[in-house]
Every structure is written in C-alpha cells, then in structure tokens.
Amino acid sequence: MNSNLQRGINTSLIHLVLGLYTLVALFPIFLILVNALKTRKGIFNDPLALPTTDTLSFEGFQKVFSQSDFLLYFSNSLIVTLVALFFVLLLGAMASWALSEYRFPGRRILTLFMAMGIMVPIRLGTVSILELMVSLELVNTRTALILVYIAQGLPLAIFILTEYMAQIPKELKEAARCDDVSEYRLFFQVVLPLTRPAIATVAVFTMIPIWNDLWFPLILAPGEGTRTLTLGVQQFIGQYVTDWNSVLASLTLAVIPVLVLYLFFSRQLIRGLTAGAVK
Amino acid sequence: MIKQRGFPFHILVFILPGLLIYTLFSAWPLLDTLLLSFFEESGDQRVYSGLANYRLVLTDPDLSAGFWNALGNNGVFFLVHVLVQNPIGLLLAALLSLRNLRGVRTYRTLIFMPTLLSVVIIGFIWQLILSPLWGVSETLLGYVGLESLFDAWLGKESSALLTLALISVWQFVGIPMMLIYASLLAIPDELLDAAHVDGASPLRTFWQIKLPLIAPTLGLVTILTFIGNFNAFDLIYAVKGALAGPNFSTDILGTYFYRTFFGFQSSLGSSTLGATVATLMFLIILAGVALYFYGVQRRLQRYPM
Incomplete structure (x- = not known):
C-alpha cells in the first residue's frame, strides 16, 4: 500500500x-x-x-439608530468596560506584587481569600449587592456596574499575575533596590513593564465577560440612561421582535465591535488560554 | 548595609485598594446572602427564622416544585454539555494538535470566535435561525434530504431545553477545545516518538498514551463547565424570558433565582427567598468543586511531563 x-x-x-x-x-x-x-x-x-x-x-x-439610543448604549458599555478594566489591571497588579514579593503574616490566607472569587460566581451575592447599591444610592449608575465588575475581575487577575510576578528574576529587583529606588518606583518602573505580556492576557479575559454581561446591567442599571449594549439590544429586540430588519441590524451592531477586537487580540487570548503552550 | 525599616506601609498601599473593593462588593455580599437566607421579612423588619426558607423552597407543596424542576433541568443542561461539548472539544483538539498540520492557527481562531460573543446575542441569532417563519434551518436540512426532521424545536416543551443546551454547546465548545489542545501540545515528543517506533497506530497512541495524560485537563474542563452551567442565566432569559417557557420546561437555577428574587406575574419577589435559592446554588457549586478536588482530581494519576 x-x-x-x-x-x-x-x-x-x-x-x-x-x-x-x-x-x-x-x-x-x-x-x-x-x-x-x-x-x-x-x-x-x-x-x-x-x-x-x-x-x-x-x-x-436606520431604524436602530432612530428608534433606540444605540450610541448611548455603546458608550455606556465602553465606559463601564474600560474603567473597570483599568482598575482590575492596576489594583490587581498592585495586589499581586504585594502577595508575590513581600512576606507578611496572613499572606497565604489572603491569597486563598482572593482566589475564592475564581470558583464562586459573584452573581450568587446579587441580593446583597443590590441592597448595598440601594443604600449607597448607586442604582442606575455606571459606577455600580464598574465597582461590581472590578470585584468580579480581580480574583483571576491576581491569580494569573501573582504566578507571573513570582518569576521575575531576583537580580533585577535587587539591582533596583541597591540604587535606593523606592518600592513604589520599583513596582511602577521595573515590575509593571516586565509584566506586560501577562497583563495583556488578563485584559482580554477580564474585558469579555464585562462587555457581554446581561445579569448586572439588568439588575443594577436597567434605566434608559445607563443601559449597556447587551441590555439595550436585548430590550430593543424585545420591542421589535417582528421587525426583522431592525433585529438583524441590532444584532450585527452588537457583534461587530467584538469581532474587530478579536482580530486584534486573538493571539493574546489564545496564548493565555493555552498558557504559553502555543508559540 | 542593612537599613532598619519602619512599618511596611507600602504593602498596605499595594494590597488595600483591591482587597477593599473585592471584599465590599464580592466577598461580603456573598456572606451576607448566606446569612440573609436564615431571615424572613415581617413588616419592615427582618427576623431570624432558622431553616424556614429552606423548608419552603425544598419541601413546600406549591413552591418546591419550581426548585426541583429547575434543578433537574439544570442537571440535563449540564449533562448535554458533558456528553456533547467535551467530546467535540476533544475531537477538535486532537485533530488540531496533530503534527505537521497546516492552517491550525486559522482553524482555532475561527472555531473559538462564537465563544467571545454575548450569550444574549447568540441566543437571538439561533432563535432567528431556528424560526419556522424564516425557514433557514428547513432549507438547510432540505439540502441533505432531512427536511422532514425540522420542527419548532425551541417552542416545544419536549425539545426546548435540549435545543438551548445545544446552542450553548455550540457557543462554548472553543473553551474545552483550547484547554485540551494546550495539554496535548505539552506531551513530550519523545513519548510519542517512542510509541511510533514501537509501531503503535495513531489511534492507539491517542487512546493509550495521550488520553490518560490529559485526563486532569478533562477533569478541569468538566468542573469549569459545571460552575458555568449551574450559574447560567443569560441564554434562557434572552430566548425564553424570565418565565423560561414553554411551561417552565427550560427553567434552570439562574432563571428560577431571578424570579424568586424579583417576582413574576402575580407572585411577589422576596429578597430572603432569593438569598435562599442563591445559597442553595452556592452549595451545589461547592459540592461539585469539592467532589472534583477530593474525588476526581486527587485520584487521577499525574504523570510528570
């Protein structure tokens, strides 16, 4: 043969x-x-x-743009996602640095406490989150969503970044310390730039669930002025079920931004998912 | 020279902001929800009521049927994922990881794409495609002579849940595919070369060498799917609304939780009952995770790779 x-x-x-x-x-x-x-x-x-x-x-x-506040929904989603993302990355990197670099009492418990959020979905705390937002008078604000999404994104960010930062060569840090650089400058000017590849991965993983989420916008910010794109499209389609042109157009408008982003970030995302096994 | 440093304030500065937000908006609400499930509303006040809420949700003749129905449906939803999503993911990963295959990057990028889109959008897309009004599915089935099979799958009590589960499988198959693919790539070449030299066929190499080696990844994929499924909501809500019709046949714990908390039609919502359902979901997820760690993951043999 x-x-x-x-x-x-x-x-x-x-x-x-x-x-x-x-x-x-x-x-x-x-x-x-x-x-x-x-x-x-x-x-x-x-x-x-x-x-x-x-x-x-x-x-x-034409109908989508004239009958709904599509651009407002889009900018709401953009603001919420970008602000939450910024803080997840900044606060996550800072906490990861502390957890991976310094030895202090309670470090292991703290690491475990943060990691818990990876396994336990934040949605299960919704009843209390809503009550908390009501008492803080944050219902129907983008701030409410941003705060919840920061809390949602931090555990995975810290988990990934801690592993990564632990691998930064000691010599680099010691060299900086010998030059009498403050711990803050060491973090922002030496460590953070070195962590960039991992931060990119974390960014993609954090961004997608926030952009796509329906649950928290529906519960914490359903008002017309704060609707995110996912919620806006869901409600719009609910109203215009029989208007196929509008439904198809609104779906397209919701899909396009993600597809464009994916074109740019697919490599980072796939590298992150496959944890470096893919060159 | 060793400098005597004072209290390490910088550690606090690094860790506190993140810790504070996480504690306040994730960890504390979760704990508070667990506590709230032991209270009931009485007028303006909340009074301790022991396990009364649990008795209501789990055994009350009128109320408990909804919970058990949702739990059962959620079980089916999960089972479909395990039986369909993970084998397809495994097959795709096994093919993608074959040596010297061209176009791997393109395939994996494209197949992963649906995973990124919002579940809501995916739900609507499939609703249109499966709509008898549009007839796309019927036409497509017609090409292979299976036109007669077509039915309004999403609208029927007997098939709606299965159809939704398959839509979810279609969307998320990229995740098991990627994770399994990565662990297949991590298998050392020497092992596979040795098998090849010994005359093992590719199929035998797969079953007897690769599959045992990636078993831990299969376990991980299963538990991730479990957590995702028992926490799902968006797809059912987008396609079927909070009532999860027809006749609650697509109701899962996420939608049941939402209705219990916010109410629907004539019944009023209740924070404490909502908290009870959330706590039960928490316990189910916890049980799954515990089973995975103590039952499955520990017993799986790990081969150093």
Whole structure:
C-alpha cells in the first residue's frame, strides 16, 4: 500500500472535519451579518443569498439608530468596560506584587481569600449587592456596574499575575533596590513593564465577560440612561421582535465591535488560554 | 548595609485598594446572602427564622416544585454539555494538535470566535435561525434530504431545553477545545516518538498514551463547565424570558433565582427567598468543586511531563 497516498487521504479527511466544524461555528454569524444588509423581501425570499443591488438595504440600521439610543448604549458599555478594566489591571497588579514579593503574616490566607472569587460566581451575592447599591444610592449608575465588575475581575487577575510576578528574576529587583529606588518606583518602573505580556492576557479575559454581561446591567442599571449594549439590544429586540430588519441590524451592531477586537487580540487570548503552550 | 525599616506601609498601599473593593462588593455580599437566607421579612423588619426558607423552597407543596424542576433541568443542561461539548472539544483538539498540520492557527481562531460573543446575542441569532417563519434551518436540512426532521424545536416543551443546551454547546465548545489542545501540545515528543517506533497506530497512541495524560485537563474542563452551567442565566432569559417557557420546561437555577428574587406575574419577589435559592446554588457549586478536588482530581494519576 502506498503510504504517501494513505497519508494524503488522512490529511484531507482531517481538513474536511476541521473545515466543516469551522463552517458550523461561523455560518450562523455570517447569516446574520449578510441578512442585516437586505430588504425584508430579500431576507425572507432567499436567506442564504448575498445582498444584490435589488435587495441591498440599510433600513434596519436606520431604524436602530432612530428608534433606540444605540450610541448611548455603546458608550455606556465602553465606559463601564474600560474603567473597570483599568482598575482590575492596576489594583490587581498592585495586589499581586504585594502577595508575590513581600512576606507578611496572613499572606497565604489572603491569597486563598482572593482566589475564592475564581470558583464562586459573584452573581450568587446579587441580593446583597443590590441592597448595598440601594443604600449607597448607586442604582442606575455606571459606577455600580464598574465597582461590581472590578470585584468580579480581580480574583483571576491576581491569580494569573501573582504566578507571573513570582518569576521575575531576583537580580533585577535587587539591582533596583541597591540604587535606593523606592518600592513604589520599583513596582511602577521595573515590575509593571516586565509584566506586560501577562497583563495583556488578563485584559482580554477580564474585558469579555464585562462587555457581554446581561445579569448586572439588568439588575443594577436597567434605566434608559445607563443601559449597556447587551441590555439595550436585548430590550430593543424585545420591542421589535417582528421587525426583522431592525433585529438583524441590532444584532450585527452588537457583534461587530467584538469581532474587530478579536482580530486584534486573538493571539493574546489564545496564548493565555493555552498558557504559553502555543508559540 | 542593612537599613532598619519602619512599618511596611507600602504593602498596605499595594494590597488595600483591591482587597477593599473585592471584599465590599464580592466577598461580603456573598456572606451576607448566606446569612440573609436564615431571615424572613415581617413588616419592615427582618427576623431570624432558622431553616424556614429552606423548608419552603425544598419541601413546600406549591413552591418546591419550581426548585426541583429547575434543578433537574439544570442537571440535563449540564449533562448535554458533558456528553456533547467535551467530546467535540476533544475531537477538535486532537485533530488540531496533530503534527505537521497546516492552517491550525486559522482553524482555532475561527472555531473559538462564537465563544467571545454575548450569550444574549447568540441566543437571538439561533432563535432567528431556528424560526419556522424564516425557514433557514428547513432549507438547510432540505439540502441533505432531512427536511422532514425540522420542527419548532425551541417552542416545544419536549425539545426546548435540549435545543438551548445545544446552542450553548455550540457557543462554548472553543473553551474545552483550547484547554485540551494546550495539554496535548505539552506531551513530550519523545513519548510519542517512542510509541511510533514501537509501531503503535495513531489511534492507539491517542487512546493509550495521550488520553490518560490529559485526563486532569478533562477533569478541569468538566468542573469549569459545571460552575458555568449551574450559574447560567443569560441564554434562557434572552430566548425564553424570565418565565423560561414553554411551561417552565427550560427553567434552570439562574432563571428560577431571578424570579424568586424579583417576582413574576402575580407572585411577589422576596429578597430572603432569593438569598435562599442563591445559597442553595452556592452549595451545589461547592459540592461539585469539592467532589472534583477530593474525588476526581486527587485520584487521577499525574504523570510528570
């Protein structure tokens, strides 16, 4: 038996399976993006066709922008995600540095206490979080969401960054200390820049669940002025279920920013997920 | 020269801000929720009521049916993930990790994409695709001659839960795929070369060498899935609303918790009963994690790699 031929057949089979599954993964998204650009007739007559000059239409998008505060939702999501992300990274890195560098009583318990948040979903504390936000008069503010998302993101950030910082060579730190650099400057000017790759990974992992979350916006900030994109789209679609153009357009608008971000960050994300096994 | 330093304030400065926010908005609310489950509202006040809430949720003839139904559905939801998501993830990872395969980076990037999108968006997308009004699924099934199989799966009591679970599987298969893929790559080449030299077929190498070596990762994937599933809410809420219809057939603990807390239709919501349901969810997740650590993970043989 010709083993080259056999290998060729095997390889093609593998590509067939992987290719088919890739199609399964992408097709639904593709279908939405394509049909969002068509007229109602085009959507229903031939869902699988690309838009032609006959069926091309932006009426869905026009409606979304005129009937909903789409740009407001988008900027709410952006503000909440970026501010929360900034603090998760900054406070997370600072705490990780303290936990990995200094020996002080209670360090192990503190590390364990922070790690608990990885296993226990913060959602389970929702009843008390809502009461707390009511008493702080933070309901229907972006601040409420930001605070909760910082608390949600910190455990994983600290877990990853502590491991990473523990590997920073001692000589570097000692050299800085010999120059009589303060611990703060050592952290911000030596350690933080060295931690950049891990911070990038943590950033991607932190950002996605915040951007996509429905639960906390629904409970803590459902008001018109503070709606995030995910909640806004969910409510908008609830109102316009039968208006397929608008529904498809709003879904497309919700998908595009994530896809664009993914194009930029997919490598970091995958490297983080596979913990460095992938070069 | 050794300097005598005073109280290490810098440690506090580094650790306190993060610790404070985490404690105030995550750890404390969780503890407070656990405590709240032992109280009941009486007028404006909360009075200690022992295990009364638990008795209500777990055994009351009118109320408990909802909890047990949600728990059962959640079990099915999880089972579908274990039986469908993880094997598909394993298959894809096994193929991706084969040596000298081209296009691996493209495949894994594209297959992982749905995982990043909001569960809400994914729910709506599939709702449209499976809608009998649009007929896309019917047309597609028609291409392979299976048109007759099509049904309004999401609308039927008998198939809605399974359909939603499969939608969730479709979205999240990228996570097991990536984790298993990474652990397959970590297997040393010498081991595989030795098997090859001994004349083991690729299939045998997979079952007898690779699979035992990545068993800890399979355990990890399963427990991550468990935590995610028993805490799920968004997908059911987006597609089926808080009532998790038809006739509560897609109700899982997340949606049940939401209704108990906020109320629905004629029944009023209750913070203390909501806290009770949250505590039960906490205990279920804790039991799963404990079982994983003491039962599964410890018994799994770890081979130094």
